[in-house]
Amino acid sequence: MQVYNIIIVQNSTKVDIFDEAKKVFVSKFCNQLKVGDIVKCYSDETFPADLALLTSSSDGDCFIATGSLDGEKNLKKRVQPKDLKEHFPLNTTNEPILGLVQGELQCEPPNKDLHSYTGQIVIKGKYFTLSDKQLLLKGANLKNTNWVLGMCVYSGNDTKIMLNSQKGRQKMSYLETMLN
Numbered sequence: 001m002q003v004y005n006i007i008i009v010q011n012s013t014k015v016d017i018f019d020e021a022k023k024v025f026v027s028k029f030c031n032q033l034k035v036g037d038i039v040k041c042y043s044d045e046t047f048p049a050d051l052a053l054l055t056s057s058s059d060g061d062c063f064i065a066t067g068s069l070d071g072e073k074n075l076k077k078r079v080q081p082k083d084l085k086e087h088f089p090l091n092t093t094n095e096p097i098l099g100l101v102q103g104e105l106q107c108e109p110p111n112k113d114l115h116s117y118t119g120q121i122v123i124k125g126k127y128f129t130l131s132d133k134q135l136l137l138k139g140a141n142l143k144n145t146n147w148v149l150g151m152c153v154y155s156g157n158d159t160k161i162m163l164n165s166q167k168g169r170q171k172m173s174y175l176e177t178m179l180n
Contacts, residue, residue: 051150055088062145081128110158
């Protein structure tokens with residue numbers, strides 16, 4: 001039953017999602033997140049879904065802690081796709097100006113491999129390639145960066161961590177296995 005409680009807590013946390021009609025970020029529950037939504041995550045927050053990094057407060061780079069996913073304690077660096085920075089300008093308060101650009105993200109279907117990802121962003125006929133260096137995994141934490149913008153590429157049961165989860169097997173003693 002503990003897994004059930006964790007899912008309820010994750011779905012009841014709020015996340016900032018860009019509303020294209022209002023041109024502002026709106027706070028919504030994680031279970032309302034859809035593929036294609038632009039999400040803003042802040043320092044020490046857990047990513048609500050698998051996101052493709054668009055930009056960050058640290059000149060397009062960020063660091064993530066994936067200890068809850070793979071047990072590694074060191075921080076992993078994620079970098080903005082090359083030349084994508086010009087499409088996400090910052091205002092005088094170091095906040096991104098959104099709503100100026102229209103584009104499309106194309107990526108591979110959901111799979112279990114945590115350490116591989118391929119895709120591309122197409123903006124005004126320009127192609128920006130994506131790799132695992134731009135993927136922010138669900139369950140990882142943002143560290144040493146004020147905020148990041150990411151586009152949701154996989155959500156719900158299609159996230160890489162959910163595809164890797166397995167139902168726990170039941171433990172039985174030697175005597176029980178012999179009797180069975």
